[in-house]
Amino acid sequence: MKTIPVLLLGCGGVGQQLLHHVVNCRSLHSKQGLVLRVIGVADSRSLLVVDDATTMEMDDAFLMAICRAKSSGSPLSSLLDIGQCQLFKDFNATIKVIAVAGLLGRSTGLAVVDCSASSETIDTLKQVSGLGCCVVLANKKPLTCGIEDFDKLTLHYRGIRFESTVGAGLPVIASVTRLLMSGDPILHIIGSLSGTLGYVMSELEDGKPFSQVVQAAKYLGYTEPDPRDDLSGMDVARKALILARLLGWRIDMDDIKVESLYPEELGHGSMSTEDFLGSGLSQLDKNIEERVKAASLKGNVLRYVCVIEDHRCQVGLQELPKNSPLGRLRGSDNVVEIYSRCYKSSPLVIQGAGAGNDTTAAGVLADIIDLQDLFNCRNSS
Numbered sequence: 001m002k003t004i005p006v007l008l009l010g011c012g013g014v015g016q017q018l019l020h021h022v023v024n025c026r027s028l029h030s031k032q033g034l035v036l037r038v039i040g041v042a043d044s045r046s047l048l049v050v051d052d053a054t055t056m057e058m059d060d061a062f063l064m065a066i067c068r069a070k071s072s073g074s075p076l077s078s079l080l081d082i083g084q085c086q087l088f089k090d091f092n093a094t095i096k097v098i099a100v101a102g103l104l105g106r107s108t109g110l111a112v113v114d115c116s117a118s119s120e121t122i123d124t125l126k127q128v129s130g131l132g133c134c135v136v137l138a139n140k141k142p143l144t145c146g147i148e149d150f151d152k153l154t155l156h157y158r159g160i161r162f163e164s165t166v167g168a169g170l171p172v173i174a175s176v177t178r179l180l181m182s183g184d185p186i187l188h189i190i191g192s193l194s195g196t197l198g199y200v201m202s203e204l205e206d207g208k209p210f211s212q213v214v215q216a217a218k219y220l221g222y223t224e225p226d227p228r229d230d231l232s233g234m235d236v237a238r239k240a241l242i243l244a245r246l247l248g249w250r251i252d253m254d255d256i257k258v259e260s261l262y263p264e265e266l267g268h269g270s271m272s273t274e275d276f277l278g279s280g281l282s283q284l285d286k287n288i289e290e291r292v293k294a295a296s297l298k299g300n301v302l303r304y305v306c307v308i309e310d311h312r313c314q315v316g317l318q319e320l321p322k323n324s325p326l327g328r329l330r331g332s333d334n335v336v337e338i339y340s341r342c343y344k345s346s347p348l349v350i351q352g353a354g355a356g357n358d359t360t361a362a363g364v365l366a367d368i369i370d371l372q373d374l375f376n377c378r379n380s381s
């Protein structure tokens, strides 16, 4: 049996689901000769870690107790029975993560998994990767700060995976990487990478007003608590930046042209969420309706996409043929079209659910397993 130690940073929707997947996949993994050993879990304030990271692990009952506490909104530090674990707070938690990484990084390829939504994990991730750990991210932020941080994190590019940062569990990054590694140059990527905006844009085709569609999306739970966080396009821009950097582009967030679907006058600084939903949103209806109509007259539909092509990385509304993979999109699926030498006239198309705790966590788990196969090779060579 090969043992894979795992240390999880962030135990929200995705992190908890990852722990469930780990427990539910025990027999599947053991058939492959693999055992995942969770040795530590952190939230924003503290780290719970086993007394002796080289020999011990958190058992399944304890992992489920952690999930119950976190899903009821309690901090890790509220767990009463922590058995043979220790609790570290604040800065001590960070120091302990580094210490464990030093102990297990080179000898075992400890997987440090970032399922937080914080940019504060960057320094820890850079350090642990320098100590030989494998790094897996669902969190986009460490990859979308400065290019120097991106370079450092991806320096050992075979020791890091971040599939779930773009399109959740969909194999977007894996597909791009395979093309690049085979010498098939990528000419153009265009994608709808927001389930929320994909839903909104496709519903507009039926002639419904924008405000009504956004309200419905909010009601269905597709949007952030404040829909402006989706409508700003910033989340799509982060995904576009990760893809562009993957192609080797040395660009920053500022280099991406991002079209927000609301003007600054309706922004966070000017009105509350309630006012935006109540009176702000409907002010946008007329303009969007005109754009949808203009597109429709040409046999096109309007989509909110990221485009990466010819030194241009931009995010915003675009008219696309009705009869293209992106044009046919209905509902909240993500769609990515990749054009390369081999996929020139007929693109490689990846489509499916691009969000959700379950698919995102499944993508993270697949990354952990994938990396460890590699670690085996590295050790035996």
Ligand SMILES: NC(=O)c1ccc[n+]([C@@H]2O[C@H](COP(=O)([O-])OP(=O)(O)OC[C@H]3O[C@@H](n4cnc5c(N)ncnc54)[C@H](OP(=O)(O)O)[C@@H]3O)[C@@H](O)[C@H]2O)c1
Pocket (backbone or CB within 6 Å): 009, 010, 011, 012, 013, 014, 015, 042, 043, 044, 045, 070, 075, 115, 116, 117, 118, 120, 121, 138, 139, 140, 141, 164, 165, 167, 168, 354, 355, 356, 357, 360
């Ligand atoms: N959900 C999806 O569909 C989806 C899809 C693709 C990617 N993602 C990405 O996956 C990540 C996790 O998403 P989520 O929905 O699970 O978020 P979430 O529910 O907000 O959970 C975030 C977790 O990270 C913890 N945390 C915050 N700062 C931390 C730090 N410095 N160190 C360690 N832990 C820290 C939080 O602690 P507290 O519990 O103490 O607040 C919380 O447990 C995000 O980056 C998100 O963008 C999500």
Ligand SMILES: *[C@@H]1O[C@H](CO)[C@@H](O)[C@H](O)[C@H]1NC(C)=O
Pocket (backbone or CB within 6 Å): 012, 013, 014, 016, 071, 356, 357
């Ligand atoms: C993801 O998990 C969080 C925390 O358990 C939960 O509040 C949220 O509803 C889940 N999201 C979905 C789409 O299931």
Ligand SMILES: *[C@@H]1O[C@H](CO)[C@@H](O)[C@H](O)[C@H]1NC(C)=O
Pocket (backbone or CB within 6 Å): 088, 089, 090, 091, 092
């Ligand atoms: C950090 O660890 C030191 C030494 O063990 C301890 O004295 C201190 O109280 C700890 N700090 C926190 C915030 O737990």
